[in-house]
Amino acid sequence: MQLVRQNEKSRRRWTARRLSVAVLAACALASGCAAGGGDATTVRPAPGQQPLKAPPARALDSYATRLKAERARVVTAAKRWGLAAPPLAAPAPPARKPHIEPRKGFEVDDQKELGLPPVFTTIPTKKKIVFLTIDDGAEKDPAFVRMMSELKIPYTAFLSDYLAKEDYGYFTTMQRAGVGLNNHTLHHPYLPGLSYAGQKREICGMQDVIEKHYGKRPTLFRPPYGNYNQDTLKAAKSCGVKYAPIWNAEVFVDRMDYREWDRDIHPGDIILTHFRGREDWKGTMPDMIRTFMKYVTGKGYAVARLEDYL
Structure with a gap:
């Protein structure tokens, strides 16, 4: 017991x-x-x-406090840079990336059989986001870099060496802020007018330049003028390129242009602009961003980072 x-x-x-x-x-x-x-x-x-x-x-409280403080800084920066409204915050990128197919009508012969990089103008998504891409590298306006950094607006650059080499350091500053630096050939030629070997020199040569100055060979390539043929994509693939995004709309300092008949933007559209200043436009790159952000924000769109969806 x-x-x-x-x-x-x-x-x-x-x-x-x-x-x-x-x-x-x-x-x-x-x-x-x-x-x-x-x-x-x-x-x-x-x-x-x-x-x-x-x-x-307290982790969640701390995270929420940081987000609130960062948003407040963006709102303040929007006023300082003369935006009509602060940029909308982009949603988190998907853990599972969307499958990218060539846009219908933009394929080349034996596209799938050869496993060639797809040419596309839009990322498949239902979210109200667009992707800003900037070509060439002619204008090197430090105010633009500050503006984009303070406003937390993501963008992707496609560089041509004949312009970028004037100041490689300008683009290093962008890269440190998280901007992807990608391939737009050495000299910006009309690629279908070149032989396969000539196209390969232009594309692979730019891969070498970007790796030398920025430490990484890009997987994105944009053909100059949006023109390409089978040899273009074969050469790009041989250089390590996986995607060949072009664009569905283009922004200038004073207007938007469109590829689609409805003259509008759509979820996932890739937007093109250029590194340009007063020599080519009636304004500066910050002026162009004000035009762009007024338009997309007014339509309820946020700007997301292209590389996050590929």
Whole structure:
């Protein structure tokens, strides 16, 4: 009988220990009341059990506070740069990237059989996002880089060496801010007018330049003027290119132009513009961005980063 009572006491003590651990763990998970004022805390385990780690109870609050502060900075920057409204925040990129097919009518012979890079104008998505891409590299306006950085507007550059080489460092500043630097050939020729070997020199040569100055061979290539043939895509593939995005609309300092009959933008559209200034436009690159952002924000679109969807 005495042995039974001892076993009953041991069972109750064991149950009490387990209940205590469960309460402490639940408290830490739900409200951050574990020791340490809500930081990650080790809860003392029952005999033979592993320590229980409570997650940081204030992590979500801290993240939300940072997001709020960053948004406030963007709103302030929008006023300083003369935007009609602050840019809309883009949604998080998909964990599973969309499958990219060549746009219908933009294929070349034996496209699939040869596994050639697809030429496309739009990313398949239902989200109200567009992608800003900027070509060539002629204008090197430091105000533009500051503006885009302060407004947190993502964009993708396609560089031609005959222009970029005037100041490689200008584009290094962009790269450090997260801008992708991609291939737009060495000299911006009309590629279908060249032999396969000539096209390969233009494309692979630019791959070498970008790797030398920016440390990475790009996988995106845009043919100058949007013109290409089978040799173009074969040469691009041989140089390590996986995608050949062109565009569905183009923005200038004073207007938008469109590929589609409805003269509008659509979810996932790739937008083209150029590194240009007053020599070519009636304004500056910041003026162009004001035109662009007024248009897309007014239509309820955010600007996303192209590379995040490929």
